Amino acid sequence: MSVFQVIWRNALHRKTLSVLTMLSVALTAALLLFVLMWNEGVEKGAEKGYGPFEITMGAEGSKTQLAMSTYYHIGAPTGNIPNAIYEQVKKEAEAEEVFAITTGDNLNGYPIVGVDAGYFAVRYGDKQLASGSLYGGLGEAVIGSHAARTLGLKVGDTFKGGHGLVHSAEAAGEHAEENHEKESGEHADAGHEGAQGDHNEHDEREGHDEHDGHEAFSYKVVGILPPLHSPDDRAVFTTLDYAWAVHGEEAQHEREVTALMVKPKSLLGAQALKNKYDAMTGLQAMYTGKAVADVVNVVDKGTQVVQIVTYLCVLLAALTLLLSLLAAASERRKDVALLRLIGKPGRYVWTALVGEGVFLTAGGLLFGLLLGHSAGAAASSLLFDFAGIQIDPWSLAPGELLLAGGAVLLGIAASAIPAWQVYRVDPLYLFRS
Numbered sequence: 007m008s009v010f011q012v013i014w015r016n017a018l019h020r021k022t023l024s025v026l027t028m029l030s031v032a033l034t035a036a037l038l039l040f041v042l043m044w045n046e047g048v049e050k051g052a053e054k055g056y057g058p059f060e061i062t063m064g065a066e067g068s069k070t071q072l073a074m075s076t077y078y079h080i081g082a083p084t085g086n087i088p089n090a091i092y093e094q095v096k097k098e099a100e101a102e103e104v105f106a107i108t109t110g111d112n113l114n115g116y117p118i119v120g121v122d123a124g125y126f127a128v129r130y131g132d133k134q135l136a137s138g139s140l141y142g143g144l145g146e147a148v149i150g151s152h153a154a155r156t157l158g159l160k161v162g163d164t165f166k167g168g169h170g171l172v173h174s175a176e177a178a179g180e181h182a183e184e185n186h187e188k189e190s191g192e193h194a195d196a197g198h199e200g201a202q203g204d205h206n207e208h209d210e211r212e213g214h215d216e217h218d219g220h221e222a223f224s225y226k227v228v229g230i231l232p233p234l235h236s237p238d239d240r241a242v243f244t245t246l247d248y249a250w251a252v253h254g255e256e257a258q259h260e261r262e263v264t265a266l267m268v269k270p271k272s273l274l275g276a277q278a279l280k281n282k283y284d285a286m287t288g289l290q291a292m293y294t295g296k297a298v299a300d301v302v303n304v305v306d307k308g309t310q311v312v313q314i315v316t317y318l319c320v321l322l323a324a325l326t327l328l329l330s331l332l333a334a335a336s337e338r339r340k341d342v343a344l345l346r347l348i349g350k351p352g353r354y355v356w357t358a359l360v361g362e363g364v365f366l367t368a369g370g371l372l373f374g375l376l377l378g379h380s381a382g383a384a385a386s387s388l389l390f391d392f393a394g395i396q397i398d399p400w401s402l403a404p405g406e407l408l409l410a411g412g413a414v415l416l417g418i419a420a421s422a423i424p425a426w427q428v429y430r431v432d433p434l435y436l437f438r439s
Contacts, residue, residue: 031370039378061268073297086262100275108249138229354392
């Protein structure tokens with residue numbers, strides 16, 4: 007009988023315990039692999055998140071919030087700034103490229119971003135569109151690859167946007183809640199009925215006008231972006247002036263933009279631009295890389311907590327394997343004594359004993375890696391939609407080979423103690439029992 011047959015029969019002899027041991031190893035390996043893919047996604051997202059735009063300008067507030075809303079399309083922006091600032095920054099000698107963005111609307115949860123079409127060439131070079139062409143007029147739109155695939159949009163389709171940066175269902179819920187609070191306030195303050203009524207009528211008229219603006223404004227898809235492997239894959243792009251047309255900001259002095267993305271000509275130029283515009287009231291200018299690094303550091307701290315939990319799972323898996331083999335050790339004594347009596351070499355006996363632990367570890371590891379990649383594939387779209395983290399679930403994750411090698415070594419180490427105890431049994435034990 008070959009050593010592999012012995013290992014297989016030993017594992018089958020204790021089927022329930024063997025399956026539980028392999029399952030413990032599999033779940034641990036899957037969790038570790040998912041953490042590795044998460045880390046890779048965060049790091050790649052940070053690298054590709056803002057391209058050459060080392061300076062970002064926007065309304066005063068959280069730098070992290072400004073960076074996340076501008077480049078990752080996550081959360082609400084810090085506010086708006088006058089379009090005149092944009093016109094001024096474009097004239098700066100230290101600025102090589104300047105792009106303003108306007109945000110505030112969405113298409114089924116995917117943000118509609120107004121930006122000059124030249125943005126794509128500056129950030130992504132000479133990449134060709136998957137289909138169609140870039141927009142050139144008001145109402146034309148280009149869809150990110152992920153958003154187009156999820157929404158089923160193609161060139162020639164038309165759509166209407168919704169107000170806000172959240173899904174229309176959420177916006178409807180918030181609008182209903184605001185109306186409920188407003189009605190409660192009217193009942194509670196009857197003394198100001200006339201003034202409150204005029205105020206409510208004004209608010210309702212503004213809301214109605216805004217609603218009519220979104221309902222009347224229609225977009226036409228003229229192009230689909232190729233996979234850019236950046237947060238832009240889940241956004242809808244159109245002309246900068248879309249927001250002014252939808253929200254009725256026709257007068258030049260009324261126009262506002264959400265943020266400015268600035269590519270400086272040099273490091274000294276970046277510092278000069280930051281210092282000059284950061285000192286203006288109501289405006290902040292920041293180094294984009296530093297703000298993104300702060301976000302990554304926060305994510306890393308959360309990942310470290312998950313890693314600690316994962317290491318505890320590794321320890322539990324090793325203990326489970328060790329206890330499983332120790333429980334089987336007494337049953338193996340007679341088998342080992344018999345093998346020794348019929349003249350099997352020590353190498354054969356040792357391989358059979360340690361091999362069982364390695365077999366259980368390797369089986370659990372393979373299942374765990376498959377489970378981890380499958381979970382990554384199932385969750386990749388959800389992660390990208392809600393967190394802007396893009397993972398490649400079927401590629402080899404950094405550290406995956408190290409994970410596999412460490413798991414096998416762990417299986418060998420956990421098998422060595424019970425294997426040594428059984429291996430040392432006296433062949434005459436068979437006749438004394």
